[in-house]
Amino acid sequence: MSALLHLAGMSIKLLVRRTPGFNGGFDEDGERGGAARGEEGNGSSGRQRQSMQPSARGPRAPRIRLAAANCWGGKGGAAMIQIPEYTVEPRVDVAPSTTALLIVDMQNDFVNREGRLCVPGAGNTVPVIAGLLAAARGHGMPVIYTQDWHEPDDPEGALWGLHAEAGTWGAEIVPELAPRAGDLVLRKVRYDGFYGTPLEHELHRRRIDTLIIVGTVSNICVLHTAGSAALRWFRVIVPVDAVSALTEFDQHATFRQIAFLYHGTLVRGSGIVVRAR
Ligand code: ZN
Numbered sequence: 001m002s003a004l005l006h007l008a009g010m011s012i013k014l015l016v017r018r019t020p021g022f023n024g025g026f027d028e029d030g031e032r033g034g035a036a037r038g039e040e041g042n043g044s045s046g047r048q049r050q051s052m053q054p055s056a057r058g059p060r061a062p063r064i065r066l067a068a069a070n071c072w073g074g075k076g077g078a079a080m081i082q083i084p085e086y087t088v089e090p091r092v093d094v095a096p097s098t099t100a101l102l103i104v105d106m107q108n109d110f111v112n113r114e115g116r117l118c119v120p121g122a123g124n125t126v127p128v129i130a131g132l133l134a135a136a137r138g139h140g141m142p143v144i145y146t147q148d149w150h151e152p153d154d155p156e157g158a159l160w161g162l163h164a165e166a167g168t169w170g171a172e173i174v175p176e177l178a179p180r181a182g183d184l185v186l187r188k189v190r191y192d193g194f195y196g197t198p199l200e201h202e203l204h205r206r207r208i209d210t211l212i213i214v215g216t217v218s219n220i221c222v223l224h225t226a227g228s229a230a231l232r233w234f235r236v237i238v239p240v241d242a243v244s245a246l247t248e249f250d251q252h253a254t255f256r257q258i259a260f261l262y263h264g265t266l267v268r269g270s271g272i273v274v275r276a277r
Pocket of ligand 1: 150
């Protein structure tokens with residue numbers, strides 16, 4: 001079947017491959033026969049199908065992929081989409097008593113050129129983050145770090161290769177942003193800084209209602225942590241020049257999600273003003 005989504009000036013055609021026998025929740029228009037189109041041009045379909053084999057008794061899962069429509073380049077062409085608008089505020093005032101600076105995964109493996117999963121733009125964010133760190137410390141604002149932390153047999157190693165290995169140089173916070181006594185450093189095993197950590201408890205304990213979230217990778221640990229914070233009703237502020245991604249698309253997608261979905265505030269680092277109310 002096919003469905004055309006209209007998203008703020010952008011049209012994307014979704015083709016859903018329906019495996020015979022599956023009768024799940026993707027039958028809005030009742031159209032059949034999408035399977036053939038869903039197979040076209042997808043060189044990895046065999047591997048994907050393999051990975052989505054259902055259990056012996058369960059239904060087969062539908063497979064969804066994006067296909068050429070409107071501004072998409074067609075078969076084999078580069079995809080071009082229009083980025084929905086988001087607003088970067090010129091200035092945001094925050095109160096140090098109810099705001100925390102959350103620094104996500106600024107560790108050697110992600111930031112240093114010698115790191116195992118270096119994000120090329122991460123180094124450029126260090127001075128911005130350092131400026132925010134100095135402002136936070138100058139005003140007594142809580143500073144919290146997340147630290148990706150994996151044992152050698154961690155399942156994330158199969159996804160990305162072993163990184164941020166427990167106890168290694170790669171897992172250390174970069175020296176320019178090193179934690180000090182009194183800062184909170186939370187080791188985490190997944191993208192979401194709330195997952196398996198006491199972050200939520202520690203924020204409530206400090207009467208924090210607003211998070212300035214910086215670090216890397218924008219669309220992975222930053223976005224998951226920002227989303228998780230917003231779902232818990234924390235106000236989220238993300239300085240656009242203090243987060244880094246592997247691609248421009250990932251960066252824009254992050255900002256779009258934070259602004260649109262999580263009602264967060266985007267601002268440049270220099271636009272954050274810390275002052276007591
Ligand atoms: Zn990891």
